[in-house]
Amino acid sequence: MHRPSSAEAEIAEELAAVRPDLVSRYAAELPGARAAVLTRLWRALVHEPLPWVVRRESGAALLLADGRRLEGPYADPYAVDGRVTAVRLGSVAYDDPARLMTDLAVPHGPAFAVELGDSVASLALSRADQDSALRAPVNSWEWEQRVVDGHPFHPNCRSRPGFSVAEQLAYGPEHRPVVRLALVAADDCAVRGEWPEWLWDGGRPLIPVHPWQAEHVLRLPSSGGLSAHPLMSLRSLALPDGGPHLKTALSARLTSSVRDISPYSIQTAATVSAFMESMAARLDGLLHITRTLGAVSADSPDLAAVLREAPDLYADSGAGEHVVPVGSLAATGLPQSPFWLAEFTRLALSVGLRLLDLGVALEAHGQNLLVVLSATGDPLRLVYRDLADIRVSPVRLARHGIATPALTGRIVTDDEITLRRKLFGSLVAGALGATAGSEAALRESLETAVPGLPRTPDLQALLEQSLPTKALTLMRLSPDTPGDLWTQLPNPLGEVKRGGG
Incomplete structure (x- = not known):
């Protein structure tokens, strides 16, 4: 019988106090949550350049530096369905990713094992609190709240350190709460764009603050309040009645990153927004940017906020159109056929590659990228939000006569590797891979979509080189190494490079 980890036991104990009706459902969801996290971890162990894996053998066997063997099933780079239920280290089988990481005994492994245990327990809690009788989503934030499992490829897909069970239920988008934001009046603020009149207190801007941030980090007096619906990233929220979206600072480590807002992002927000609006205008109506309306910071990444348009503005509701975040497509079962997936792939690659050729690399993962669907579900055009991590190439812009x-x-770089990694890693290895859900489905959609695309140098690189993706587990096991670390996945495009376009 599986012995519950400390994280599993702690959440069960807290749950018994705050939501006893979920205790039995939580226990029933734990095995599936372990398999979901183990699937993501096994993918990383097979495909990332971990220094203590000295050889990868056929049949998904890894030889470790200490002579042990780690064996498991084929690790599909794009599978997100929790198909890996056990792997074997030596003669011992493991169904618990936290115990596996502990017994691997690698540098920084114990701390990562704690995070894996948190991810399993929080994922089981998220799955336990689902209602099969929910009405069909009407707007984009309701689609976002259908994403229960979090990041499709990160083993820390649901790790929320520092959040109690009550706080997860109160703030996690998959629990469908309404969050009451604090409003903090701050002196000496940097304000960019147009901060709305209703968010001022005399001559001082009111900064919306996530309640977790207000309680655990700032411990500041607040006035007023603002109700909002949490989005996929947890720290971004949709204001009611189709209002704008708010990005708040949240100084907690979720998956890999601490979700504060850097002063750099505030300072550049208005300039980047105006520039990207002009770039989207060059794409024949296939891409919309959710404009940054205003940004404010009290000269601290812990006390800042960004206000931007709601993506729903770019759908014609009268024609039955609606906007769906790409990260929710697979979670809600929207891709209904290989033909649909190929059409969406063609649209996404057309936009991403055209913009890259012009000089902008989007970080087009499933959270930043949204798709406008027709009344019958056809993919029509894209919406992109959160411009903080795009990359802009002056050399490429100048090539096209763009200032x-x-x-x-x-944000500014001319490095070809950096630009292509940004787009290919987020869009192809990330959004398209997770939407396809398997290597075979991704290959099929690319084989259909790619031959009709303009044969740019970037497309040629995508066809002929391995596919870059962030080495998410290596990053968590390398806490002293700043910035992103990368790995290469086998090129899923097969024989497409022989086609024309």
């Missing part, structure tokens, strides 16, 4: 915006810092 470079007045930007400096990390």
Whole structure:
């Protein structure tokens, strides 16, 4: 019999106090949650350049530096269905990713094992609190709240350290709460764009603050309040009645990153937004950018907020159109056929590659990228939000006679590897891979979509080189190494490179 981990036991104990009606459902969801996290971990162990894996053998067997063998099933790079229920380290089988990481005994493994245990327990809690009788989503934030399992490929898909069970239920989008944001009046603020009149207190801007941030980090007096619906990222929220979206600072580590808002992002917000609106106008109506309306910071990444348009503005509701975040497509079963997936793939690659050729690399993962669907479910055009992590190439812009915006810092680069990694890793290995859900389905959609695309140097690189993706587990096991670390997945495109376009 499986012995519950400390995280599993702690959540069960808290749940018994705050939601006793969920205790039995939570226990029933634990095995599936372990398999979901183990699937993501096994994918990483097979495909990432971990320094203590010295050889990868056919049949998904890994030889470790200490001589042990780690064996498991074929690790499909794009599978998100929890198909890996056990792997074997030496003669011992493991169904618990946290115990496996503990017994691997690798550098920084114990801390990562704790995070894996948290991810399993929180995922089981998220799955336990689902209602099969929910009405069909009407707007984009309701689609987002149908994403229960979190990041499709990160083993920390639901890790929420520092959040009690009550706080997860109160703030997690998959639990469908209404969150009451604090409003903090701050002096000496940096304000960019147009901060709305209703968010001022005399001469001081009111900064919406996530209640977890207000309680655990800032411990500041607040006035007023603002109700909102949490989105997929947890720290971003939709205001009621089709209002704009708010991105708040949340100084907690979710998956890999601490979700604060850097002063750099605030300073560049208006410039980047105006520039990207002009770039989207070059794409024949296939891409819309949710404009940044205003941004404010009290000179601290812990006390800042960004206000941007709701993506629903870019759907014609009268014609039955609706906007769906790409990250929710697989979670809600929307891709209904290989033909649909191929059409969506063609649309996404057309937009991403055209923009990259012009000089902008989007971080087009399933959270930032949304698709406008017709009344019959056909993919029509894309919406992109959250411009903080795009990359802009002055050399490429100049090649097309486009003026470079007045930007400096990390967003500006002409490095070809960096630009292609940004787009290919987020869009192909990320959004398209997770939507397809398997290597075979992704290959089929690409084989249909790619031959009709313009044969740019970037497409040629995508066809001929391995597919870059962030080495998410290596990053968690390398806490002293700043920035992103990368790995290469086998090229899923098969014989497409022989086709024309």
